[in-house]
Amino acid sequence: MAKKRMMPAINMALEEEMSRNSKVILYGEDAGISLLGQTTGLQEKFGKDRVRDTPICENIMTGMAVGAAAAGYRPICHLLYGNFIYTGFDSIANQAAKLKYMTGGQVKLPIVYMAVIGGGRSASAQHSDIPYPALMNLGGIKIVVPSNSRTAKGLLKSAIRDENPVFYLTAASGGKPEEVPDDEDFLLPIGKAECIREGSDVTIISIGSMTIKAIQASQELENNGISVDLIDLLSLLPIDEETIINSVIKTGKVVIVDEARDVCSAASHIAAIISDKAFEYLRAPIKRITVQDVAIPYAPILENSVIPDVKDIINTVNLLISSRS
Numbered sequence: 001m002a003k004k005r006m007m008p009a010i011n012m013a014l015e016e017e018m019s020r021n022s023k024v025i026l027y028g029e030d031a032g033i034s035l036l037g038q039t040t041g042l043q044e045k046f047g048k049d050r051v052r053d054t055p056i057c058e059n060i061m062t063g064m065a066v067g068a069a070a071a072g073y074r075p076i077c078h079l080l081y082g083n084f085i086y087t088g089f090d091s092i093a094n095q096a097a098k099l100k101y102m103t104g105g106q107v108k109l110p111i112v113y114m115a116v117i118g119g120g121r122s123a124s125a126q127h128s129d130i131p132y133p134a135l136m137n138l139g140g141i142k143i144v145v146p147s148n149s150r151t152a153k154g155l156l157k158s159a160i161r162d163e164n165p166v167f168y169l170t171a172a173s174g175g176k177p178e179e180v181p182d183d184e185d186f187l188l189p190i191g192k193a194e195c196i197r198e199g200s201d202v203t204i205i206s207i208g209s210m211t212i213k214a215i216q217a218s219q220e221l222e223n224n225g226i227s228v229d230l231i232d233l234l235s236l237l238p239i240d241e242e243t244i245i246n247s248v249i250k251t252g253k254v255v256i257v258d259e260a261r262d263v264c265s266a267a268s269h270i271a272a273i274i275s276d277k278a279f280e281y282l283r284a285p286i287k288r289i290t291v292q293d294v295a296i297p298y299a300p301i302l303e304n305s306v307i308p309d310v311k312d313i314i315n316t317v318n319l320l321i322s323s324r325s
Contacts, residue, residue, distance in 0.1 A: 003177040006170060007037035009149035013156040014039065014076070016184045018046055021074060024160060027052040028061055028078025036116060036172060039078065058088030062113065066095045069109040074160060082117035082131045082169060089134075096165045097140035111165040112156070116172035117145075118209055118259050119296045119307050123172070128296035128303075130260040132236055135167055136269065142166040142190055143236040147211035149178040151234055154188030162190065171209035191238035195247070199227030202317050203247040203254045207233050207266060210257040210308060217313035226321055236266055244270065245278045252283035253320045257308055262290040284323045287316050 004012065018024045026042060032053040034040040043051040054061055061077055068075040079085060085092065092113070099107050119128035132143050142164055146152040152170060159166035196211070197218050206214035211232045218228040229247045233240070248254055254274060258267035267288040274286055289308045297303045 001179045001181055004149050004180045005177050006146075006149050006152045006173075006175050009153045009180045010038040010156055010170065011040055011042070012180065013153045013160075014042060015045070017157055017160045018042065018050065020184070021160075022050075023072060024074045024076065025050045025052075025068065026076040026078060027054050027064070028076075029054065029056060029080040029084070031078040035080065038114070058084045059090055062088035063091035063095065065111045065113065066091055066099065066109060069111045069165075070099070070107050074110045074112075076112045076114060076160065079113055079115040081123075081127045082115040083126050083129045085113070085115060085131045085135070085167075092135075092141075092165075093138055097138040100164070101140060108163045109165050110160075110163050112159045112168050113165065114156075114168040114170075117169045118171050119303050120209070121172055122298055122300050122303060123296075124298040125295035130258075130291070132167070132169060133260050133264050133266060136236055136266065137264075140165070141237065143169065144190055144234060145169050145208040145236060146234060147206070147208055147232050148175055149180045151188060151194070151232070153180050154186055155190065155234065158187045158190050161187070166190070169208070173209065175209075175212060188234070191235045191240060193234055193240035193243045194232045195229065195243065196232050197228055197230035199229040200251060201227040201253070202320055203229045203231065203244075203251045204257065204313065204317070205231045205233060205244060205247075205254065205270060206257045207236070208259065210259055213308065213310050214257050214313060217310045217317070220310070220314055221317055226317060228317070233270075239270070239273070241273055241277065244273065248274055248278040249281045252281055253323075254282070255287045255289060255313065255316050255320065257289045257313055259291055259307060261293050262288065263293055265290050284320050287320060289313060289316055
């Protein structure tokens with residue numbers, strides 16, 4: 001078991017699954033040259049028939065995935081940045097998400113749409129969005145958001161083997177090196193969250209790269225005598241309601257950290273689940289920490305001001321803890 005950053009862990013999963021199944025194909029923007037590092041060396045190993053660079057035309061790319069999957073392949077559509085999901089949305093929303101229903105289950109679409117999401121890199125407004133709120137409203141697809149190298153490998157392998165369209169969305173930053181299992185059958189179940197830290201005073205639910213900040217905040221809060229139950233959600237569709245509700249029953253106070261913009265965020269949906277199914281256990285209002293309803297700025301000082309940080313999490317938890325139980 002070696003330590004890897006997220007992009008090499010993703011590369012490892014892709015190589016293992018392409019070696020395992022010749023029907024797995026990979027194509028998209030910079031898939032061959034590997035601009036971000038996920039696909040390094042794959043074109044050389046598997047050839048240009050299975051790893052292809054495509055023109056910059058996302059609606060064709062997303063539609064190709066539907067046709068290839070219906071024909072028996074397991075395509076991985078490399079969309080590069082999450083914002084490019086918007087330009088490929090027609091085939092995603094009207095075909096990938098609906099054909100299984102429209103054919104009465106006769107057509108299987110084992111597609112992986114992969115992209116990096118979020119800010120923190122001064123990539124500006126058109127390369128820094130969190131697009132999963134729009135995807136969550138479609139139905140007929142799955143969405144996973146790994147937070148580290150280990151979950152990046154395990155969830156990608158599960159996504160490739162799944163018989164349904166899966167959006168695999170990761171932070172562009174590699175994060176810190178972490179131990180990644182070498183086992184070629186290391187899989188993490190889609191739809192299952194992980195409880196990273198067990199506590200009794202407050203529940204923090206985090207998504208993707210926000211988990212790194214939530215871990216840092218939890219450690220500081222622990223030093224100040226506040227016990228945190230920290231849930232790394234990992235999957236937005238299906239969502240692990242059982243783990244969420246059990247944590248709320250235990251703590252009675254909840255903070256949800258989501259890098260999406262506030263209106264119709266994943267945090268809003270999670271808050272609705274808790275309100276519907278665990279309202280009687282709440283001892284304070286549910287708090288959401290999200291991005292302001294603005295485009296992500298280019299300037300680092302402005303970008304940092306709109307993206308949740310460790311201080312935001314700590315301040316929000318302290319406010320909840322000081323509220324009347």
